[in-house]
Amino acid sequence: MNMKVNLAGVELNNPVMTASGTFGSGEEYSEFVDLNRLGAVVTKGVASIPWTGNPTPRIAETYGGMINAIGLQNPGMDIFIERDLPFLKKYDTKIIVNVCGKTTEDYIEVVERLSHEPVDMLEINISCPNVKEGGIAFGQDPKAVEAITKEVKKYAKQPVIMKLSPNVTDITVMAKAAEAGGADVLSMINTLTGMKIDVNRRAFAVANKTGGLSGPAIKPIAVRMVYQAACAVRIPIIGMGGIMTAEDALEFILAGATAVSVGTANFVNPYATTEIIAGMKDYMVKYQIEDINELIGAVR
């Protein structure tokens, strides 16, 4: 049985990776799962300098989901490279660094700095709903998507994944813009902008007022967007948004994703990633699928 998939020349042992920001840099979850068994670890967003993030409360639970407004707190690229990267290098898994920034220059600074580091791919987050500048502002305008992709590609030594925002009228426009800019891979979806009000305290549940909605609640929107994008572009897609089970992961693959990321599910079940890999194998045995690649985009 073959579980290996190929993302722009990078071969993953299996299609299951972690979703940025939900798995730290892998260390905390390594108490629960063997990182060697993951297709890739995608890190929390890394900026050129340390970011403080938003005030608390930063999260709120919603029906079948959660809202977060962490605001991309991170130690910056220097500490990431000194501390987290060596930790990850100990494992036989691919390393994908999620990159965030406020300006194009910020992104390029990180991309350049990482170009000589043992990082397999870069995921450019142009879709964070929780920061005032950068983030989502880039991800909602096709011209900006294309421009930033082009810039990043100029400096990147590793394949570039552009992470798209679902908070747009037409995801195919953004997917095509990233492709036109030279993106090697797309990942989607980042969180949907949401809000929760605590009716008893009569106040916003997260200090930032709005936050990003994730979890199984959003899966149907994510699957739809992956399907639409897969029909619109030729580059591979990493699908995510609410994956809790092997069936959920397979839904994204059947819709056209080459790989998948598991995010919020880690909070519900720290063993989620490896259980999903096991469940996908069971499915392949049950339906006599020799190669996972047969399933990519198989429902049309």
Added chain:
Amino acid sequence: MNMKVNLAGVELNNPVMTASGTFGSGEEYSEFVDLNRLGAVVTKGVASIPWTGNPTPRIAETYGGMINAIGLQNPGMDIFIERDLPFLKKYDTKIIVNVCGKTTEDYIEVVERLSHEPVDMLEINISCPNVKEGGIAFGQDPKAVEAITKEVKKYAKQPVIMKLSPNVTDITVMAKAAEAGGADVLSMINTLTGMKIDVNRRAFAVANKTGGLSGPAIKPIAVRMVYQAACAVRIPIIGMGGIMTAEDALEFILAGATAVSVGTANFVNPYATTEIIAGMKDYMVKYQIEDINELIGAVR
């Protein structure tokens, strides 16, 4: 204690109404709830002629929600006026007719025909994700939103509610366009476009491939949009999307909605609407709120 709210001159006994398409024309649910107790009944979409709708399966369950692709099956305005309207007139509740069409002319035909009928308000559905023409196509372009609002307003004798689509990058742009076109009230949100794939049958779960996602899963997105729109326009807003409980309804009101619609919850609990009204009263008693209007947009 005052539960009455005012929508463009129409006074509702309380802010709780039904969401179009989830309550038929009230008859089926009248076995469970006393329609006299509802602020208003909003009918299923009515077109100028009968519409057949989409092939089955038309619905699929999702985590905390459901996808529907009914495709606006309806008997057309003549039968509606002959049969459903007299039924609704027997009750002491406001009647809001949801209007659908494929072209501007279609909408106008229904609006004109209803202008002399005992209908309290018209809700113009420019946001249905399940029909090829009309529907969402209008609702995703601010120029089209403004233009169709203007046209409808020319012929409407009743106040006009424009029902907005959440499948847009910026809801405030659409809200302002409707306001500029002369809308009296806004209602939001219609369903989010979603997809479900049955991994065992390896096929789309609804025949139409995509459908509209509704239910508690989408509530945080809906609350956020109501909040954003309420900050952007002066006209009142009817909030909906995943309301299951009195607390949910109050969340929308605190975010800026003057009234709320209950949709998918009816399928989960046919008594939902009246239970929500009772729960809102309990809340007002508990927190000594004399007038529900005090709560509208109270969290900022």
Added chain:
Amino acid sequence: MGKIKITTTVLSQDRLADGVYSMWIDAKEITDQAKPGQFISVYTGDSSKLLPRPISICETNQNKGHLRIVYRIAGEGTEEFSHYKAGDQVIIMGPLGNGFPLEAGASGKKALLIGGGIGIPPMLELAKNLSGTKQMVLGYRDELFLNEEFLPYGDTFLATESGSAGTRGNVMDAIREHGLQSDVIFACGPTPMLKSIRAYALENQIECYLSMEEKMACGIGACLACVCKSSEKDEHSMVHNKRVCKDGPVFKAKEVEF
């Protein structure tokens, strides 16, 4: 009274065959009004699942107000139901749908009751309530269930795909093998079975009623999720789309199109 949604008590749960369960529920409010061929909506206790599961009424004990459903584990909802034990709570709504027209199989009429797989349960309440002569044809993949409970009501013929009991093949094969004749047919089962019964009945001009299945949301006729193509205009929208939950689930064979 009319339809009602209640939280009530499971009286017993039994496993009839691999993945097939029988549950008795305390539901006087529903049995008082229920007719053969009607169904109930069963709600799961899992709040991530919003929609009710439509399950046919298999039997009622009107005196005691007890209602029986027999169901197959088809997914997470029915899996959950199968774990309920006597004394547990269950949330149901009903009675829903139209039911079979008993007059069509009244005294003097010879009725053929055909059930396929998990379409067999509703035929039991029908068999108990039809006053005419009855013959039953029950089709299974392999393992039998409920068949012995039909014996008091008339001759019961079996068909199994595996050939382990009765005619090897489907219900139509059993009908042919035994040369069964009738004035009226009542049937419930998988779509391919209903299709061939429909063709057989139309060809032989036998009055025929089919119980249909479709995905549902409201279960009471309001949402228009569960329509099937009909030759007549439907009462609701007049577009040849009858609602399985309200206009059905039982339709005249010539009325529906597949």
Added chain:
Amino acid sequence: MGKIKITTTVLSQDRLADGVYSMWIDAKEITDQAKPGQFISVYTGDSSKLLPRPISICETNQNKGHLRIVYRIAGEGTEEFSHYKAGDQVIIMGPLGNGFPLEAGASGKKALLIGGGIGIPPMLELAKNLSGTKQMVLGYRDELFLNEEFLPYGDTFLATESGSAGTRGNVMDAIREHGLQSDVIFACGPTPMLKSIRAYALENQIECYLSMEEKMACGIGACLACVCKSSEKDEHSMVHNKRVCKDGPVFKAKEVEF
């Protein structure tokens, strides 16, 4: 071993006061490693609620591998927990967080253990495990709970807002009333209480440890949801944001800012 998530069994459930419950859970994998001041994540059985509820370890029986939590009904999750009966399943993860530094209250030291409301439970396991001299100050709104269980470990002073028992007022009022002196303070309770204890300790230069609270998602330090402002740079991001779930919940008073 390390942290673990397990589905295990409720051993007993008791109501201690209005809305306050005590639950013993079978959890040897966790008690083997647990320290006073650590907490566990308790998951609800309701699939619409994804996130775990952090609850302090109130007591452990290391021999038997039993773990006790005492909690107040604050919303739907804790409401659900309160309905669990002996024999029911409960899903927990732990042990989480750093716990109180026992050496700070070792033999020869005089420790003041201050608990406010639902911050009282973790002080019990601490009282049992500190080798130094202990005095307890427990603050309540009105109804008492757990207070008698502290008696074996030292003098226990009460404060109630209603004045129904002990000092009328809060824990600081009780400390002043009794002129309590100490080398080290350990405290857990509502933020305003922690704020005034912090001010008191800094002013009087008493070593002081506070157990903090914040909304959590992962519970293990990965998501950065649960940070509190710290005077030192935090280990993770070096931005003065310590993680309550991993760097805490126990912090030196001078280390945290409110």
